[in-house]
Amino acid sequence: MAPGGLFWWIAAGVLVALELMSGTFYLLMIALGCVAAAFARIAGAGADLQFVVAALVALAAVVLLRRSRFGRRKREQASRNPDVNLDIGQTVNVPAWQERKARANYRGAAWDVELAAGEPEDAQVYEIRELRGSCLVVVASRQPKARANAT
Numbered sequence: 001m002a003p004g005g006l007f008w009w010i011a012a013g014v015l016v017a018l019e020l021m022s023g024t025f026y027l028l029m030i031a032l033g034c035v036a037a038a039f040a041r042i043a044g045a046g047a048d049l050q051f052v053v054a055a056l057v058a059l060a061a062v063v064l065l066r067r068s069r070f071g072r073r074k075r076e077q078a079s080r081n082p083d084v085n086l087d088i089g090q091t092v093n094v095p096a097w098q099e100r101k102a103r104a105n106y107r108g109a110a111w112d113v114e115l116a117a118g119e120p121e122d123a124q125v126y127e128i129r130e131l132r133g134s135c136l137v138v139v140a141s142r143q144p145k146a147r148a149n150a151t
Contacts, residue, residue: 008038033058
């Protein structure tokens, strides 16, 4: 017995609703397979061909998604990701360096500060690029007249 055309449309609708909750595009690609199977049903295809169409279209859509810019997310380490750590990109005043390390006040507390490789020690104002435990890894601020977050 061939699945009714309504089955494919309901399946596509459920997958789209789940997609809206998940935030990825993969369920949407599978929903496209269900829509293709619904059209195959309208064209008079049997149940076996409907499932084959659904699977092939969904598979092709997933493969195309994986190869697109939406399927390849750049994974950043949490210690460097400003979406995870709001301190990334903030500025800090560093009055003096000792062997590329220092102590500086940031957000009302004294922090260990380490200068990133290749950065000058004479900038005074630095931008936080990474957090390693309680150590701020900084680079010279490239913003003109940057205001340090010293409080």
